Amino acid sequence: RQSLTKDENKRRCYEFLNMTSRSFAAVIQELDDQLRDAVCLFYLVLRGLDTIEDDMTLDLDRKVELLRSFDKVIYEKGWTFNESGPNEKDRELLVHFDVVIEEFLKLNPKFQQVIADITKRMGNGMADYATGEHRENTSVATIADFDLYCHYVAGLVGHGLSDLFSASNLEAPEVAANTELSNNMGLFLQKTNIIRDYREDLEEGRQFWPREIWGDYADNFSDFIKPEHQDQARACLNAMVLNVLDLVPDVLTYMQQLHNQSVFNFCAIPQVMAIATLNLVFNNMDVYKRNVKIRKGEAVELILASTSMDSVVSIFRHYVHEISKKNDARDPNFINVSMAIGKIEQWI
Numbered sequence: 001r002q003s004l005t006k007d008e009n010k011r012r013c014y015e016f017l018n019m020t021s022r023s024f025a026a027v028i029q030e031l032d033d034q035l036r037d038a039v040c041l042f043y044l045v046l047r048g049l050d051t052i053e054d055d056m057t058l059d060l061d062r063k064v065e066l067l068r069s070f071d072k073v074i075y076e077k078g079w080t081f082n083e084s085g086p087n088e089k090d091r092e093l094l095v096h097f098d099v100v101i102e103e104f105l106k107l108n109p110k111f112q113q114v115i116a117d118i119t120k121r122m123g124n125g126m127a128d129y130a131t132g133e134h135r136e137n138t139s140v141a142t143i144a145d146f147d148l149y150c151h152y153v154a155g156l157v158g159h160g161l162s163d164l165f166s167a168s169n170l171e172a173p174e175v176a177a178n179t180e181l182s183n184n185m186g187l188f189l190q191k192t193n194i195i196r197d198y199r200e201d202l203e204e205g206r207q208f209w210p211r212e213i214w215g216d217y218a219d220n221f222s223d224f225i226k227p228e229h230q231d232q233a234r235a236c237l238n239a240m241v242l243n244v245l246d247l248v249p250d251v252l253t254y255m256q257q258l259h260n261q262s263v264f265n266f267c268a269i270p271q272v273m274a275i276a277t278l279n280l281v282f283n284n285m286d287v288y289k290r291n292v293k294i295r296k297g298e299a300v301e302l303i304l305a306s307t308s309m310d311s312v313v314s315i316f317r318h319y320v321h322e323i324s325k326k327n328d329a330r331d332p333n334f335i336n337v338s339m340a341i342g343k344i345e346q347w348i
């Protein structure tokens with residue numbers, strides 16, 4: 001019985017991974033043996049935490065209590081959570097979270113330590129944000145607030161992953177040492193998603209675009225879906241893309257350090273998807289109507305081509321050139337976008 005349960009638990013964890021992530025499950029499962037289980041559990045622990053953060057039906061005090069104590073929860077054998085709202089997309093993960101905890105407690109303690117540390121910092125960051133002065137519609141005021149929020153929910157993942165890569169000896173200690181680069185690996189992904197998710201978040205009463213950017217183009221965040229605001233909406237969208245383009249040199253510099261093939265693929269594929277998505281959303285008014293996604297065929301081509309630094313650099317060069325072709329001289333940020341592209345083209 002015991003041996004069956006051991007393998008059964010691990011199998012169920014990978015089932016939860018595939019159930020809760022379209023974009024990361026495949027690349028996590030391709031990682032070398034020394035890292036695969038640790039990264040899978042790192043994902044499941046943080047997805048559990050994020051499911052609590054995303055749940056707008058939870059009482060705020062209850063949410064904050066859970067967010068700030070999640071780094072202790074992951075050591076509580078048998079812990080499960082049944083209070084998620086009925087429509088929470090990953091509520092099932094929390095209902096069976098005891099399975100994740102069982103597997104987490106079997107990890108090498110050096111991996112457990114990394115995961116617990118990031119969980120504590122992310123949980124407290126999410127709680128600080130949820131109780132901050134803008135909590136009425138979870139809005140973000142300044143670009144510094146935007147960078148801080150994305151640091152909490154994604155930059156810290158980059159830190160933790162780099163620590164796991166170095167702890168597994170599959171990558172050099174320097175990869176974990178440069179926290180600015182690993183932070184920006186997370187920001188590039190999270191900020192791109194926040195731009196793409198404008199409409200979905202608006203409908204769920206969430207605003208992650210910083211007022212310091214959109215405030216130059218409208219009085220209300222929801223103005224951008226109105227016909228009479230389309231020119232301002234287009235300009236605001238491109239200003240948001242400009243903010244993310246500045247991260248490209250750090251993303252490429254980070255990936256250039258990697259030597260393990262499975263680690264490189266794991267890091268490169270999400271970043272390549274993100275630059276393709278950033279090109280898709282640039283100057284694209286559909287963002288204000290629906291959740292735009294790159295075509296399945298394009299995604300497959302990108303995955304197959306993301307196995308070497310040279311091919312990743314040429315993919316970035318291609319999409320940055322596509323963006324420059326759409327950069328319109330009448331756009332208020334035309335010059336700034338041209339300069340950001342120029343800076344990237346120096347790098348590549």
Ligand SMILES: O=C(O)CO[C@@H](C(=O)O)[C@@H](OCCCCCc1ccc2ccccc2c1)C(=O)NCCCCCc1ccc2ccccc2c1
Nearest residue numbers: 024042043046047050153154157158185186189190266267
């Ligand atoms: O609810 C959703 O489905 C989306 O939630 C978003 C939100 O609520 O903002 C938001 O939730 C963020 C909080 C939970 C983070 C969960 C996570 C994600 C990817 C991982 C990859 C490997 C290991 C652990 C990971 C942990 C979300 O999932 N955003 C997607 C972008 C996050 C990128 C994280 C990240 C950072 C650096 C990386 C470096 C290399 C490879 C993958 C990387 C992945």
Ligand SMILES: [Mg+2]
Nearest residue numbers: 050051053054
């Ligand atoms: Mg989420």
Ligand SMILES: [Mg+2]
Nearest residue numbers: 050053054153
């Ligand atoms: Mg979230």
